[in-house]
Amino acid sequence: MLELRNVSKRFSGIPAVDHVSFSARPGEVTGYLGPNGSGKSTTMKMITGLIEMSDGHIFFEGKPIQDNLIAYKRRMGYVPEEPYLYTHLSATEYLTMVAQLRDLPARQSSARIDDLLRMFSLHDDRHASISGYSKGMRQKVLLIAALMHNPQLILLDEPFSGLDVASSLVLRSLIQELASRGKVVLFSSHELDTVERICSRVVILHHGKLVADDSIQRLRSLMELPTLEKIFSQLAVEQDTDSIARQIADLIHA
Amino acid sequence: MPDIPASMERLIQRLPLDFRVLYRQFLLRVIDFEALSIQADVVGFLGQFAGVLFMLSLVHSVVAYLGYAFTPAPDARLAFCLHMEHYLIATMMLVIGLITVVSWDATFPDRRDVMVLSPLPVTPRTILAAKVTASAAVLGLAILTLNAASGIILPLLVGAQPGPALGFFQSLPAWWFTLIAASAFLYCSVLTVQGMTALLLPRRIFLRLSAILQLAAFGLFLGVYFVQPSITDPAAMADPANRWILASSPSYWFFALFNQLNGTLPAQFSWIATRAWIALATAVFGAAASLLLCYIHTMKKTVEQPDLVPGARALPWTLHLGNSLQTAIALFSIRSLTRSRQHRVAFAFYLAFVFALALSLLREDLASTARIPVPMDLIVPTILMMFFAIGGLRNVCSLPISLTANWVLRTTQLRPSEDYVAATRRTLLLLAAAPAWLLSLALAYRFTPFRSVAEHLVVLALIGLILVELGLIGFYKIPFTCSYLPGKANVQLLFWGFVIVLVAVLLPFAEFEKSALGNSSKFSFLLSVLAATEWALWMINRQRARAAIIYFEEIPDEPITTLKLSA
Numbered sequence: 001m002l003e004l005r006n007v008s009k010r011f012s013g014i015p016a017v018d019h020v021s022f023s024a025r026p027g028e029v030t031g032y033l034g035p036n037g038s039g040k041s042t043t044m045k046m047i048t049g050l051i052e053m054s055d056g057h058i059f060f061e062g063k064p065i066q067d068n069l070i071a072y073k074r075r076m077g078y079v080p081e082e083p084y085l086y087t088h089l090s091a092t093e094y095l096t097m098v099a100q101l102r103d104l105p106a107r108q109s110s111a112r113i114d115d116l117l118r119m120f121s122l123h124d125d126r127h128a129s130i131s132g133y134s135k136g137m138r139q140k141v142l143l144i145a146a147l148m149h150n151p152q153l154i155l156l157d158e159p160f161s162g163l164d165v166a167s168s169l170v171l172r173s174l175i176q177e178l179a180s181r182g183k184v185v186l187f188s189s190h191e192l193d194t195v196e197r198i199c200s201r202v203v204i205l206h207h208g209k210l211v212a213d214d215s216i217q218r219l220r221s222l223m224e225l226p227t228l229e230k231i232f233s234q235l236a237v238e239q240d241t242d243s244i245a246r247q248i249a250d251l252i253h254a
Numbered sequence: 255m256p257d258i259p260a261s262m263e264r265l266i267q268r269l270p271l272d273f274r275v276l277y278r279q280f281l282l283r284v285i286d287f288e289a290l291s292i293q294a295d296v297v298g299f300l301g302q303f304a305g306v307l308f309m310l311s312l313v314h315s316v317v318a319y320l321g322y323a324f325t326p327a328p329d330a331r332l333a334f335c336l337h338m339e340h341y342l343i344a345t346m347m348l349v350i351g352l353i354t355v356v357s358w359d360a361t362f363p364d365r366r367d368v369m370v371l372s373p374l375p376v377t378p379r380t381i382l383a384a385k386v387t388a389s390a391a392v393l394g395l396a397i398l399t400l401n402a403a404s405g406i407i408l409p410l411l412v413g414a415q416p417g418p419a420l421g422f423f424q425s426l427p428a429w430w431f432t433l434i435a436a437s438a439f440l441y442c443s444v445l446t447v448q449g450m451t452a453l454l455l456p457r458r459i460f461l462r463l464s465a466i467l468q469l470a471a472f473g474l475f476l477g478v479y480f481v482q483p484s485i486t487d488p489a490a491m492a493d494p495a496n497r498w499i500l501a502s503s504p505s506y507w508f509f510a511l512f513n514q515l516n517g518t519l520p521a522q523f524s525w526i527a528t529r530a531w532i533a534l535a536t537a538v539f540g541a542a543a544s545l546l547l548c549y550i551h552t553m554k555k556t557v558e559q560p561d562l563v564p565g566a567r568a569l570p571w572t573l574h575l576g577n578s579l580q581t582a583i584a585l586f587s588i589r590s591l592t593r594s595r596q597h598r599v600a601f602a603f604y605l606a607f608v609f610a611l612a613l614s615l616l617r618e619d620l621a622s623t624a625r626i627p628v629p630m631d632l633i634v635p636t637i638l639m640m641f642f643a644i645g646g647l648r649n650v651c652s653l654p655i656s657l658t659a660n661w662v663l664r665t666t667q668l669r670p671s672e673d674y675v676a677a678t679r680r681t682l683l684l685l686a687a688a689p690a691w692l693l694s695l696a697l698a699y700r701f702t703p704f705r706s707v708a709e710h711l712v713v714l715a716l717i718g719l720i721l722v723e724l725g726l727i728g729f730y731k732i733p734f735t736c737s738y739l740p741g742k743a744n745v746q747l748l749f750w751g752f753v754i755v756l757v758a759v760l761l762p763f764a765e766f767e768k769s770a771l772g773n774s775s776k777f778s779f780l781l782s783v784l785a786a787t788e789w790a791l792w793m794i795n796r797q798r799a800r801a802a803i804i805y806f807e808e809i810p811d812e813p814i815t816t817l818k819l820s821a
Contacts, residue, residue, distance in 0.1 A: 129593075
């Protein structure tokens with residue numbers, strides 16, 4: 001289980017994440033939601049160890065991650081929000097490098113990379129430079145890199161970004177399949193329909209603070225709202241979206 | 255930023271807005287801002303480069319003045335002036351050549367320009383004008399700073415010689431015209447070659463060939479500068495054996511052009527000056543034509559090229575360069591060096607400089623038909639080669655590639671920091687020390703006796719190991735993954751520091767080594783000292799690496815040290 005206790009992050013004294021506590025359990029897909037700038041990606045980066053917390057603790061399987069960060073990283077797979085890759089490498093070269101950095105057995109990882117590239121429809125372009133890849137292809141490379149070592153904790157920050165319909169459907173099923181095999185999956189996305197379909201629980205963040213942490217079913221009945229979109233709008237959207245859209249159209253028209 | 259004079263400001267305001275915006279953007283592209291640390295002092299960095307060029311100009315002026323002052327005979331003074339003229343023209347052509355190589359194809363529209371600017375209402379003519387003006391501004395600044403002092407002193411000395419009708423007032427414009435003409439020739443020649451290859455070849459092949467052409471130009475400029483002999487004495491110039499050098503070397507064409515404009519060129523050498531005029535006209539015309547054609551054809555070609563270009567097939571086996579971490583970092587470094595233009599050029603700068611320097615020092619020894627005893631000319635250049643190769647790679651490793659992508663190395667940092675330092679050590683050994691040693695081996699084949707050559711190569715290997723350990727002190731980063739702070743190192747101080755160390759350490763060391771070659775007891779002592787030094791440095795680095803934290807962001811030193819008493 002992944003557990004955050006009173007986790008905060010301040011940049012120059014300004015809180016980006018403010019005393020956030022929640023947990024993500026094995027066998028569940030936990031949705032992590034929030035508007036832009038709510039602190040989702042900052043939390044993800046703290047969970048991955050990319051940035052340090054200002055306060056609080058993160059536990060994985062009952063142990064603080066800082067106690068043995070290396071052992072923790074071995075068991076974690078991470079897909080970042082933006083597809084930042086070494087674009088001068090080919091997909092094979094990049095994934096082989098990640099496998100070597102993770103100290104995976106060479107022969108086994110080579111075969112696994114080859115198979116995963118084939119399954120993600122990247123095999124034909126595996127020797128081409130990533131600089132020529134579309135956003136969706138880059139996203140697939142990130143997914144393979146995050147999953148190829150069979151991690152116990154899977155952190156997905158906007159994993160559907162740029163994927164085509166078929167790949168999105170595959171990924172949706174894959175996330176559910178991985179959770180059903182006992183993995184801890186923390187999934188951050190703006191696509192509320194997808195979150196509603198695949199997540200058992202959601203955590204909603206607003207202005208760096210936790211505003212909801214429950215199962216979608218329970219939130220629906222508690223708030224007496226039919227969809228996650230309505231719940232999210234009530235908890236985390238302060239603006240009248242229709243009115244803003246009208247104002248933008250008026251501004252362009254003027 | 256200095257204030258722009260009001261008249262200049264008014265003139266700038268008259269230029270079209272789109273031109274001004276593009277010009278500023280293209281000018282800023284001289285530096286890869288994406289690679290810089292957030293806290294980088296860019297202005298200081300640019301100031302340092304301008305300072306280096308200005309310092310060179312001052313050094314040239316002092317050398318020219320002192321050389322002239324300490325040469326009393328009129329004939330000798332004239333010969334000295336002629337030598338300095340050629341030297342300064344050749345040096346300036348080298349600097350301009352290096353700038354042209356570093357800003358390779360900056361004048362042509364790249365894919366980013368086409369994709370960003372094509373949907374906007376900006377004409378290709380405006381893009382072309384902005385690019386050419388930005389390049390001209392950079393070159394103009396280089397010409398000005400490099401000749402700020404020597405561009406006055408030399409015309410003064412030349413003007414004092416018998417010959418020019420108006421003395422200094424004729425020499426000064428002639429000198430500056432020659433400098434600008436020589437720079438324009440070089441810059442336009444490169445543009446012509448690039449433009450024509452871009453027009454004639456398919457885009458994909460052109461892009462690959464362009465990288466090779468860039469390195470070839472680099473080697474050519476440095477090679478010519480270091481290898482070509484100085485032929486400025488009229489008697490030597492008249493020697494038929496030297497005719498081919500005068501006929502083929504652009505620095506001599508512009509040397510003759512200056513003397514023609516100054517009224518000091520003997521009639522029998524006017525053919526050399528004529529070459530300068532023809533070459534300048536051809537290069538300017540060729541550059542103008544290829545630029546115009548490129549902006550008409552290449553922009554279209556760039557848009558039409560496929561997004562995904564098939565890559566070469568991978569090797570059927572996995573290359574092992576140590577354990578998996580060492581292999582990953584070494585292969586990543588090799589690929590970054592070979593595929594990133596910026597890194598390739600930066601490393602080639604060190605290697606080409608060293609190779610050219612070694613060739614120029616060893617020129618006579620290598621040309622000799624008989625096998626000759628190991629001279630200082632072998633010991634000094636090979637040690638210098640090792641120094642520059644390792645120092646160069648270490649510096650290039652500090653330049654990041656795709657800084658935003660380094661998260662993958664941070665999230666996969668599964669081993670103790672000493673393993674990462676060991677992987678960086680392996681990379682420096684494989685990519686710098688080993689090639690420099692092999693090159694030295696190739697250069698050493700002319701020398702005898704075999705024992706001395708072998709002993710020197712053993713010493714060189716140990717020096718390589720020591721230099722690698724020195725390079726690793728405080729270098730707790732994975733090559734090409736950490737942001738950098740330009741301006742952190744004081745280039746001027748480093749330059750003078752290097753010169754002082756060279757004189758103080760290298761020359762006496764080389765003398766001692768020469769005496770130790772073939773002398774068993776002395777050689778054993780030398781070997782023991784070097785091995786002990788290497789071992790001590792290795793131990794220190796290993797010990798310090800255990801407690802080190804691998805960093806990915808260069809942070810400047812705090813100007814104030816806090817005692818953290820409030821915590």
